[in-house]
Amino acid sequence: MSITPKLTRFDLSMIVISLVIGMGIFATPGEVATSSSNPFLYFGAWFFGGAVSLCGALTFAEIGARYPTTGGFYKVFSYCFHPAFAFMINWILVISNAASVAAVALIGAEYINPIIMPASLQNDLGIKIMTITSVLILYIINFLGIKMSARTQNALTIFKISMILILCTAVFKSHITPTTYRIIVPPGDNKYNLSAFGISLVAVFFTYGGYQQTINFGGDIINAKTNIPKAIFTGMITVIFLYLLINFAYYSVLGIKGLQHKTALAATLAGAIFGAVGYKIISLLMFVSVLAFINVNIMANPRVYYAMAEDGILPNRFKRVNQKTQVQEFGLSFFVTAVLLILFFISSFQKMLSYVMFFDTIGLSTAAVTIFILRKKTKHLNGTGIYTMKWYPVIPIIFIVAYWFVTISIFIENPLAALICLCAFVAGLIIYFITKNSQNTIIIP
Template sequence: MDIHAPQPVGYAARLGLFSGTMLVVGGIIGSGIFLSPSVVAQRVGTAPLTLAAWGIGAVVAIIGGFVYAELGARRPQAGGTYVYLREAFGTLPAFLYGWALFLIMATGAIAAVAMTGASYLATLLGWAPENARAIAIALIVMLTLLNVLGVNIGATTGNVLTVLKLSAIAILVVAALIMSPANALPVPTVAAAPLMPPQGLTATVVAMGAALVPVLFSFGGWQQTNAVAEELRDPARTLPRALILGVLIVAATYLLVNVAYLRALGVAGLAASTAPAADTMFVYLGPAGRTLITCGIVASTIGFLGMVILMSARVYQAMAADGLFFQSMAALHPVTRTPVVALVAQGAVALVLLLTGTYGQLLDYVVFADWIFFGSTAATLFVLRRRDAHRDGPALVQAPGHPVTTLIFIAAAIYVVLGSIISNPGNAARGAGLLALGVPVYLYWNGRRTASRPPATP
């Protein structure tokens, strides 16, 4: 062994519990909580059922948080979901996750969220709407560059934006809970369709099931923090704590926001609103309230964008380190200790999707894939627990109620996937086709990896 040979560059463990928790919160709260509540109210038709839907979503998210917390404690490695799928089920499903993430799920989300944030920012600055795409390009480039410069810089930027978004949401909630309405909303020019609350148990179960699809999608995102495990200090302890704290913060935030919406707008007003957060702030604080919450939405979308850029690139790096993707993506910069090539490649694909305008359609095709991988990843806990049974002592964190709670989470994931397929079978078929395209790509990379291995010595 040559003691003078250069040592491979590894990740730097620079993030503590606060940054880890903000990664979880920032990775979940994007623009969904500002849009999805209207859809939920439309589907269930009453205030109690609206809050019940978000309560059920919170329970599922908390269960998922505990499942991922145990997985993170068992395998505190960069790559997160990719690593758990690889360890439990082999390299093909792990590769398909990374493939979908790189091709559409992360890059498409980056393009879509950048456009959302840019549109709100253009409105806030009084710029013409046609400037939104240029702003979105600048956001992707700037946030990618910040993440290239170091995980501390990327995470600190995300921390600031997450605190700002939580502050704006806190103002909204406090205003709705302690103030009296001061302004009436303008009467809409087009009358909203009357709400049709479900009658009877069967109808209620069906309506609640339909409402849970946007709720559970709004709660998605905590799993991404596991991808930066090696950049957390004492990851086997810090990652589980960050996951549990972050999911609890988001669950409380979502429930309080919906209480605020219902108090300000009523269930019919919430169902009819296209911008419930802005309408709620207008009711209590007038035009200044609209401006304030618009600032909060800008911070929320840009913060979410930065978190997706930071965390997703670690998956491609882990995949490349296994020989299943471009080898240049496996390298970490010797100074910044970041996966520079993976970050730049991710940004380039996101910009292509943005400039071609295909990101929305492609995301619709694979939106169900997120929950396929959520459910599959939860299932890895059964395999890893059995495989780790010979180790001394239990895991640092154990998902409470396993296996029942884990099965509940898997059932919720199956429900979301089936709901997505039933609601739009054409999109689901096209999304499945895009995933299937990853199989020959996997066979190519796996063949190259096998061919490059040195022959076994006799």
């Protein structure tokens, strides 16, 4: 019941873009502006974040090329370190991903609900109904097959890119004057302090993150050793371009002061272009963006379960694949069920940011370390045409150091969140050994 490669380089490029562009770019610029109340610091954070993310993308491109396998983000830890460490990192990331999907789904429903729901359902119940319906529709689409999922993803991603480009035209039509807002200076009254820059990078890296999940599709990609690095590079260059472009549009329309005070940033741009119907336009954009984010996570996360099942950490049913559709029917259902359960308990996406980013910064920076081990273990691949990043080891070192800088910034800013996250990692390690010991226990009749 192995997985047969069916996805093309274009499919994977669209997956990369959708893994990265979720709801973050429509919300986090305001938080970045609040942390860095100077235009040079603001754009510096986005340029620096883009450069570091590109370093990370190149690192993961080589990791994916040297070790193309299903559930690669788990497998590479297991191969380079130990299955216990792989489980410790990945078990909490899978939970975190399900929580992020649930939170983003709620945000999307809040946008589209007033437009398509009757007046009697313009409330929390209506939002929950819309959220659950959206997740279930995408679940059915994914159940029909990996190619059907990819075609849906391609259409949603192309639509999302087009709408972002349209929003950027607001710079030519806006008459909003940003001088009506009072500027917010970070604590300490120092617009250029290192701590403020570090905190602003939490939101920036969150907005740029997600591309690392691409290596989970190593077993699904046709000619993976060539197509994974090219797709990651193409996708991330597109994302960086779009992010810098829309941030320029935000700044041109609102200025730093306006960015700090406005929450519905994309709605403001849409209003500048389309006038009174701008809200409806942006509601559609937000909903499509949410659908793309949900869909790509439904595609990616069950592949991690597959890898864990191969290592015997999860039951074999998690790696059962329908040979016709290439769908892990049980793994897919399990992830969607987790999302739906979280939907009944989740409260705020903003409150999750520190927790999600602490998990991500540790997970991504540690995963990037595997490139040094992979280079030694896969020497036989050198000179075979496999992708090899230039400026090694400078590129991965820049990425690792930058992410640990953000990890330390989170720890200083929110030590409680950091402590809870560290306890969650330790809990994963304990769960691993309990699971392995129970599997190794032999009952003699």
